[in-house]
Amino acid sequence: MAIYHLTTKAVSRAKGQSSIASAAYRSGEKIENERTGEIADYTRKQEVDHKEIIGFDGSRSELWNKAEKAEKRKDATLAKEYEVALPKELNREQKIELAREYGNYLHERHKVAVDVCIHKIDSDNPHAHILTTTREVKNGNELGDKTAREWSDTKRKKHGLEGRKQDLLEARQKWEECANRALERAQVRERIDHRSLKNQGIDREPQIHVGATATAMERKGIQTERGNINRSRMDLVKLKNEFNQVQAQRVKLGAAKRVQQAQERAHADKVKALPDNLRELEQYKQREIDKAHYTDAQRVGKAQERLQRLSDKTQAQIKEHSQKKPLAPQGILKALKQGSYEKQSKEWQSQALANDKRMSQLHRRKRALERWSEKTRSEAAKRVEKDFPELGAKQRQLEARKAQRHAEIKREFANKRKKSQGQKKQKEWNRGYER
Structure with a gap:
């Protein structure tokens, strides 16, 4: 070169x-x-x-x-x-x-x-x-x-x-x-x-001029003092580059580790902040899903806004078109105007069919957007469950506790009912004995 x-x-x-x-x-x-x-x-x-x-x-x-x-x-x-x-x-x-x-x-x-x-x-x-x-x-x-x-x-x-x-x-x-x-x-x-290597921002030692004689000897496989100096400097540059790569990798890993630790601490704080009430936990879960679904919800919302504008415009056109429906001719000129009326009626009917077809397309697009919204929200819920498994575990724990509490209340009421029935029978027996 x-x-x-x-x-x-x-x-x-x-x-x-x-x-x-x-x-x-x-x-x-x-x-x-x-x-x-x-x-x-x-x-x-x-x-x-x-x-x-x-x-x-x-x-x-x-x-x-x-x-x-x-x-x-x-x-x-x-x-x-x-x-x-x-x-x-x-x-x-x-x-x-x-x-x-x-x-x-x-x-x-x-x-x-x-x-x-x-x-x-x-x-x-x-x-x-x-x-x-x-x-x-x-x-x-x-x-x-x-x-x-x-x-x-x-x-x-x-x-x-x-x-x-x-x-x-x-x-x-x-x-x-x-x-x-x-x-x-x-x-x-x-x-x-x-410019010098230093002024160019290159961190390495410059090589020395070997000269024609030493170059010829090097080509014959004879090592020279000048050639050895340049080789040692090249080895030093290689070692420096390897050291810099290791150091950069170390810094990168350290930064990644710090980020991971911060994420783990934030996750631990979120786990500690989980509510103990099932209703509040469900609300918390929905907020987390809303956050995960935010970007997709924005896209769906913009698409729905555009679709709504098209629907409004089409409906306005349909309303305007319905007002322009040709009237059947009356009176003595009916025979003369019949041909024109049929032609206008045919054109009006054709446009009405086109408007209906356009509205059907818009309705299909609306249902497709609704399905897309449901799909993206379902995917967001799956991401939340995957990234925050403690939330699902907490919900199952609270549901199990609620079911257990309902079972206890049910047994308690059954015992009270049984006891009440026993007392009633005892009173009836006592009244019969007294008679």
């Missing part, structure tokens, strides 16, 4: 470096340093697939010899290099066009000459070395003053410019924009981002 890589390097005379040697190495050419007489010969270097100069009318040798001669200090900065990774998803022409676009941006932004060299364009590591002068180009082939990019922060501040770091951030962001435009033109979904 496409990766973001842009680094900047300064070619400094203080480090024993030379812009001639740097340009010759990156372009795979032979260039003579006219200032020192040294020759940098890198014609044997392979994998230099494309090279071009932007913003300077002359050869590579002329450009970098003028850059060397323009600097007098022994610690002078001779050139600035931008090394960028080209997206593997692009083809050869698209990679060249992308590197050229970025080189043109550097030339227009800083007025410097730009030397673009692309290496390993068809490999897994296509990249470009973009070497720029530190001085502005004048008249097409002359180098003038130092570009503002090379000024110190103090001098930049005097001229109302931001620090040198801002130029680097701008260059990084511009490479992101150029590369993403190229990927979009190539209809590739991947995109790159110049």
Whole structure:
């Protein structure tokens, strides 16, 4: 996949470096340093697939010899290099066009000459070395003053410019924009981002650059120190992800457990609040069913309201139509008006039949809605019994207690009746004995 890589390097005379040697190495050419007489010969270097100069009318040798001669200090900065990774998803022409676009941006932004060299364009590591002068180009082939990019922060501040770091951030962001435009033109979904992982909100350690040599060794199965570092960081990321997943699952389970406990406490409170009176318990049960049936009742109610409006409208039409019933002709013109009367009567009768049919349909829909309401309420009652089994148990307990109490009262009355009958017989026997 496409990766973001842009680094900047300064070619400094203080480090024993030379812009001639740097340009010759990156372009795979032979260039003579006219200032020192040294020759940098890198014609044997392979994998230099494309090279071009932007913003300077002359050869590579002329450009970098003028850059060397323009600097007098022994610690002078001779050139600035931008090394960028080209997206593997692009083809050869698209990679060249992308590197050229970025080189043109550097030339227009800083007025410097730009030397673009692309290496390993068809490999897994296509990249470009973009070497720029530190001085502005004048008249097409002359180098003038130092570009503002090379000024110190103090001098930049005097001229109302931001620090040198801002130029680097701008260059990084511009490479992101150029590369993403190229990927979009190539209809590739991947995109790159110049921001750090931290600024992107990605919680993992960045990997280090392995390099061509270590990469070749890794492909042969030889583990390298850099490869081991990246593998250890990848393992750490994997462990962090697993830990975060476990932690998230733990939080989720904890939240679910708290919700369940709250539901259980609320259920226990409802069980404690159940009335001990059978009539009140029945009323409580009906309220619970009403709550469970509320949504369905709303839907049924809206449907019934619409049906009632249609019924009212149809009845009004029937009443209005009945008032328009044609009257039979009378008198001497009866024979002349009979044909018209029969026609109107036939039309009126046809409309009356249609109205009756419409009312029958509405009555059927009304009965269907009533059945639907009964069905949904029955389902709500079943849900209440399933979700609140203690309510049914309490009702059965109170019914059993009521039945037991009725049986006790019945036995009590039977005993009283039997006792009363015994006393009556005793009195009758006593009266007979006295006689």
